[in-house]
Amino acid sequence: MGSGYWEKVLRVDLSTATVTEEVVPVDVWKKYLGGGGYGAKVLYDEVDEQTGALEEGNKLIFAPGPLQAAKQTGAAKFTVAAKSPITGIYGESAAGAGWGMALKSSGFDALIIQGAAAQPSYLVINDNSIEIRDAKKYWGLDAFDSSDQILADAGIDKASICTIGQAGENKVAIACIVVDKHSFAGRCGLGAVMGSKNLKAVLVKGSKKVPVHDQDKLTEINRDIGKTVHENTKDWLRIHGTPFVEIGCDSDGDTPTRNWQQAHWPEGAEKLGCPNYTDELKAKPHSCNSCVIGCHRDIEITEPAEYAMKGPGPEYESLGMLGNNCLMDDVKALSFMNDLCNRYGVDCISMGSFLGFTMDCLEKGYMSPDDIGGRNLQWGDKDNMIALIHDLCNVKPGFGELFVNGIVPAATKLGDKALELAPHVKGLDLPAHDPRAFFSLALNYATGSVGPHHERGNPQVATAGFLLPEAGVDSVVDRFEMENSEFVAAKYQDYGTLTQSVCHCKFMLFGGYSMSVMLESLNAITGWGWSMEDMLQAAERIFTLQRLVNVKYGVDRKDDTLPKVIFEPSVEGSRAGKCPHDFEAALDRYYDLRGWDENGIPKSEKITELGIS
Amino acid sequence: MVKKLMHQHNTKSISVKLHASLGQYKPIDADSLTFDMKISEEMTVLELLVLLSIPNEIIKMISLNDKLVKSTATLSDGDRLILFSTIAGG
Numbered sequence: 001m002g003s004g005y006w007e008k009v010l011r012v013d014l015s016t017a018t019v020t021e022e023v024v025p026v027d028v029w030k031k032y033l034g035g036g037g038y039g040a041k042v043l044y045d046e047v048d049e050q051t052g053a054l055e056e057g058n059k060l061i062f063a064p065g066p067l068q069a070a071k072q073t074g075a076a077k078f079t080v081a082a083k084s085p086i087t088g089i090y091g092e093s094a095a096g097a098g099w100g101m102a103l104k105s106s107g108f109d110a111l112i113i114q115g116a117a118a119q120p121s122y123l124v125i126n127d128n129s130i131e132i133r134d135a136k137k138y139w140g141l142d143a144f145d146s147s148d149q150i151l152a153d154a155g156i157d158k159a160s161i162c163t164i165g166q167a168g169e170n171k172v173a174i175a176c177i178v179v180d181k182h183s184f185a186g187r188c189g190l191g192a193v194m195g196s197k198n199l200k201a202v203l204v205k206g207s208k209k210v211p212v213h214d215q216d217k218l219t220e221i222n223r224d225i226g227k228t229v230h231e232n233t234k235d236w237l238r239i240h241g242t243p244f245v246e247i248g249c250d251s252d253g254d255t256p257t258r259n260w261q262q263a264h265w266p267e268g269a270e271k272l273g274c275p276n277y278t279d280e281l282k283a284k285p286h287s288c289n290s291c292v293i294g295c296h297r298d299i300e301i302t303e304p305a306e307y308a309m310k311g312p313g314p315e316y317e318s319l320g321m322l323g324n325n326c327l328m329d330d331v332k333a334l335s336f337m338n339d340l341c342n343r344y345g346v347d348c349i350s351m352g353s354f355l356g357f358t359m360d361c362l363e364k365g366y367m368s369p370d371d372i373g374g375r376n377l378q379w380g381d382k383d384n385m386i387a388l389i390h391d392l393c394n395v396k397p398g399f400g401e402l403f404v405n406g407i408v409p410a411a412t413k414l415g416d417k418a419l420e421l422a423p424h425v426k427g428l429d430l431p432a433h434d435p436r437a438f439f440s441l442a443l444n445y446a447t448g449s450v451g452p453h454h455e456r457g458n459p460q461v462a463t464a465g466f467l468l469p470e471a472g473v474d475s476v477v478d479r480f481e482m483e484n485s486e487f488v489a490a491k492y493q494d495y496g497t498l499t500q501s502v503c504h505c506k507f508m509l510f511g512g513y514s515m516s517v518m519l520e521s522l523n524a525i526t527g528w529g530w531s532m533e534d535m536l537q538a539a540e541r542i543f544t545l546q547r548l549v550n551v552k553y554g555v556d557r558k559d560d561t562l563p564k565v566i567f568e569p570s571v572e573g574s575r576a577g578k579c580p581h582d583f584e585a586a587l588d589r590y591y592d593l594r595g596w597d598e599n600g601i602p603k604s605e606k607i608t609e610l611g612i613s
Numbered sequence: 614m615v616k617k618l619m620h621q622h623n624t625k626s627i628s629v630k631l632h633a634s635l636g637q638y639k640p641i642d643a644d645s646l647t648f649d650m651k652i653s654e655e656m657t658v659l660e661l662l663v664l665l666s667i668p669n670e671i672i673k674m675i676s677l678n679d680k681l682v683k684s685t686a687t688l689s690d691g692d693r694l695i696l697f698s699t700i701a702g703g
Contacts, residue, residue, distance in 0.1 A: 235630075235676055235695050242703030248673030252699055274674070275681040316703035438701060460701040465634030476634050479699075510702060574670070 002211020004066040004525035005029050010108045010130065012123060014197050015056060015115030019130045024109065030528065030538075031611060034065030036092045037501035037542040038110050039081025040449075043090060044549045053085035053189070054171055054196040060113040062162070062202070065503030067518075068104035069210035069525050072222045073229050074505035074513060076101055076288035083553070084188040085173045085196075086350075086406045087427040090449050090549045091188030092456075094500055096288035097180035098160040105206025117198035120169075125204045126156055135200035139169060142343035143178035144311070150201050159205040165345030167393040168195035173406040174350035174429075178342065182286055182296050182312045186347040188428065188450055189406075213527030221521050229511030230292040237510060238285050239278065241297045242316035246273030249320070252479070253575035254437035254460070256325045256430065258379065259360035260423050260565045263573030268329040272319045280331055283313055288505070295507055299335060307336035314338035314348070317454070320432025321352025326359060327379040337386060344393035353429035354392070354403050355385055357411070357422055366418040373398025423563045426451040426555070433460055435566050435580050438479045442580035443489040443590050446560045447600075449497070449546035455506055457493035459485075468495055470515040470532050480578050486590035497546070498539035541610040544594070544602050548612065557600040560587060625652045627688055629661075630695040638667045652688055659684040661694070671698050 007029075009022045032041045039061040051057035064078040078100025084091025103111060106125050113123075117132070120139040124131045138146040143165035151161055160180055168175035168191030175191030176184050185191075212218055236244050249255045250269035257265045270276065277283060281301065285294030297313030314322070318338045319331075328334060341348045359379050361367035369376045373391060375398070377384040391399040403410045407429055411422040423430045428451030435441035438460035445452035462468075462477040471491040477484075495515065499506050502522060504513075519535050522528070547555075562583070569579040580586075591598060595606030630647040631639055639646055652661065658677070662669050662684065675682050676695040688694065 235679070236632075236674070236697065239679070240681075244674065245700045245703045248697070248699055249701060249703075251673060252701065254701060433701065454703075458702060463634070464699045464701050465636065466702070476637075507702070510700070 001213050001527065003527060004069040004210060004212050006107050006109050006210070008108050009110045009112060010125070011112045011114065012130070012132070013115045014113065014117040014121065014132070014199060017132055029066070029109070032542060032545070033501040033538060034109060035063050035077070035079040035094070035501040035503040036081055036497065036546070038063045039079060039092055040090060040542060040546045040549050042112060043081060043083060044545060044552065047083055049553050051083065053083045053088060053091070053193060056116045058083050058193055058196070060190065060193050060197065061110060062103065062113070063110035064100035064104045065501055066522060066525050067502045067504050068101045069212050070218055070222060070521055071290050072521060073226045073290055073292045074508035075290055075503070077503040077505050078103065079500050079503065080177055080185045080190045082190055082193045084190070084450065085171070085192045086189045087451050089426060089451070089553045089555055090546050091190060092450050092500065093176070093185035093187045093190055094455070095177065095179040095183040095185040096291070096505065097183040098289045099162055099179050099204060100503060101289050102160040102204040102206045104210055105208050106204055107206065107208050111202070113197060113199060116196060120198050120200055122150060122201040122203065123199065124154060124156070125202070127205065127207055138200050140166065142166060143345045144181050144343050146200060147178070147181050150203060154203055156203065156205050159203050161201055161203045163201040163345070164191045164194050165343055165393070167344045167346045168192055170393065170395045171195050172346060172393060172395065172404055174347045176345050176347050178345050183288060184342065187349065187453065191345050212525045214524045218521065218524040221517065221524060225513055225517050226292050229508055229513055232511040233293045237293050237295050237507065240274040241283065241285065241295045241313070243272070243277040243297070243314070243319055244274050245316050246277070246319050249316070249433070250324065251574060252437045253570065253573045254434050255320045255432055256356070256423070256434060258327055259325060259356040259421070260430070260434070260563070261360065263570035263575060265324050265327065268324055268327065271329040272323045272331050272334065277331055281313055281335060286312070291505070293507060293511065301332050301335060304332070307332045309336055309339045311339055312342060317432045318348040318352070321349050322355070322385070325352050325356035325432070326385065328382055328385065329380065330382055333382040337389060340386065340389050344389070346393055349431050350407070350429040351389060351392070353423060354407060354410070355388060357407060358388070358399070360421055361414060361418050364417070364421070366421065367414055371398065371402060371414070375399070420564055423565065425562060426559050428452055430563065435562065436569065436578060437575050438463055439482045439580045440477065440485040440488040440492070442562060442566065442583060443485055443586055444493060446562050446587065447489070447590060448493065449543065449550065456496040456500065457489060458496060458506060459488045459492035461509070462488055462492065466509050468492065468515060471495060471536060482581055482586055486586055486593050490590065490593055494536065494539040494543055497543040498535065501539070501542050537610065541612060544606065544610055545612055547596070547602055548607070551601055555600070557587070557598070560600055625654070625688070625690045626650070627652060627690070627692040627694055632695060632697045633700070635667065635696055635698050638665050640665070656688050657684065658682070658686050658688065658694065661688065667696070673697050673699055
């Protein structure tokens with residue numbers, strides 16, 4: 001019998017080209033689980049406040065969790081963590097496909113990359129064989145082409161691969177990591193960190209079976225929950241993917257529109273959302289390993305020729321940010337932009353944020369076309385949007401040089417009025433869910449470990465009936481309720497932290513995968529015999545540790561804010577007259593609930609209670 | 614709000630599934646969120662919502678026999694209807 005852990009971490013120092021295997025005992029995993037929990041532990045212990053995100057001293061931690069031993073629906077996830085080049089604080093992003101399960105099956109619980117290679121390199125992990133190889137011939141290729149070529153040249157069957165595109169090579173702050181050409185560790189600029197280390201790709205093949213405590217029980221859980229999730233999602237999330245929610249989110253005033261200045265855009269949502277999306281793009285489901293949902297989209301465009309592409313289609317976040325936020329309603333053009341972002345390897349959320357913000361600044365006179373290479377960008381201006389994606393990813397003079405380090409450095413150069421208009425928290429662009437439509441998002445965005453994130457805490461789904469009764473959220477939440485929003489935000493943050501650390505997909509909640517099933521799975525894998533309280537405390541411990549990482553990097557109450565626009569109600573739509581209110585009082589209640597002091601610093605007694613060391 | 618199913622004197626029968634938070638509108642004599650209903654001639658989805666006391670504005674998507682439709686769609690014998698409220702994820 002096993003515990004779901006190898007108790008081994010692989011550390012690769014690219015500066016010295018050395019590879020070491022480190023023993024990490026199960027006691028550490030019991031505290032921090034894996035994924036973002038382990039990533040935070042490494043950053044807390046090893047990366048100090050002076051180290052720049054793109055300097056050699058930053059660490060890039062790839063970590064699956066215990067659930068990658070399960071071959072269970074939703075268990076394809078893994079996380080990547082580092083100090084973020086956008087925010088300068090804790091950065092983390094998750095992806096799926098096959099890479100996390102492959103790393104786990106290679107005999108390692110995590111991979112730490114440190115230093116920087118003298119020349120472009122890629123890493124091959126083939127079970128116990130670890131090799132740093134020359135990547136000069138792939139440098140300059142996009143993420144999809146480099147994936148294909150590296151896999152073909154490596155001569156290793158059924159391997160999984162993480163790559164960066166040109167944006168990561170060029171250290172664009174919003175660069176992402178591309179996994180098996182259909183999943184993306186999109187947020188926080190982790191692709192730029194990878195690029196700063198001259199690391200083009202990490203190819204993994206694992207053929208070992210992870211030892212677990214009770215395989216028979218696990219097999220039974222996997223079978224039952226697979227059927228349940230399939231039954232609950234087959235009519236919508238499987239057929240249409242996340243674009244299914246586009247029209248509903250727009251109707252709720254949830255989707256950012258016109259750089260967050262407009263409440264809704266039903267005529268645009270109708271063109272971007274379903275059924276038009278599914279019909280126009282011939283969209284089909286594409287699953288991560290072991291998943292019964294298949295929320296990713298495979299699409300193909302043949303006409304018009306200028307938007308021809310075949311591959312992963314845009315998800316809701318891309319529709320919201322490149323579409324509604326920019327008043328761009330051509331779903332084929334948007335899919336082409338999404339494909340460009342995927343290939344260059346940049347986060348579509350931040351890309352859409354930059355473009356919508358730029359359109360708004362131009363309209364209001366806070367920027368001139370001369371600031372962006374003479375391009376007279378208008379709302380919905382798809383030709384110039386495409387041109388500007390190229391400009392940013394190649395760091396061209398104008399838009400590229402202006403936004404290469406993120407929205408705050410760009411807005412700061414443009415002046416105070418532009419800075420006030422920039423939709424960010426701690427430098428990270430807001431994703432496509434609006435706190436004015438779901439008030440519990442206000443505290444979630446303001447206090448989130450990575451900044452504003454739609455999955456590190458997704459409290460808005462509590463209004464839709466996707467509840468966490470084991471954590472005390474046992475009834476549908478009113479979307480305009482501020483009074484108890486600290487509780488709802490904290491519980492969904494802890495849930496998000498837990499899923500990022502055991503490494504599981506939060507969409508399984510839509511299919512009926514409860515925290516009880518997660519606990520049952522965790523115990524079958526590890527044999528720990530945990531209670532629900534044990535698991536919830538682990539989640540709180542990890543979230544608090546991530547806060548401590550951020551406190552080390554200078555975060556306190558002054559940073560737990562929201563953009564001004566979030567406190568400006570609309571005059572129309574379903575959220576007319578509504579916006580989060582009494583925010584500072586809610587923040588006080590949130591800190592109190594968390595055991596943090598009035599400045600947002602975890603109190604020593606809370607740190608002791610959680611056993612953080 | 615819960616209420617009893619209205620069994621009417623005709624032969625049209627449809628299957629209705631209420632998604633997630635719409636469960637609160639489940640008829641009192643339905644065993645689960647998926648239930649069969651008998652309906653009158655020429656009933657639209659909108660009219661069915663009235664029958665079930667579901668406010669139209671909270672319905673975000675409607676699936677009828679695996680096709681997404683508007684609330685003006687007319688229901689026929691044997692139809693499989695799924696009603697979705699806010700999902701807000703993704």
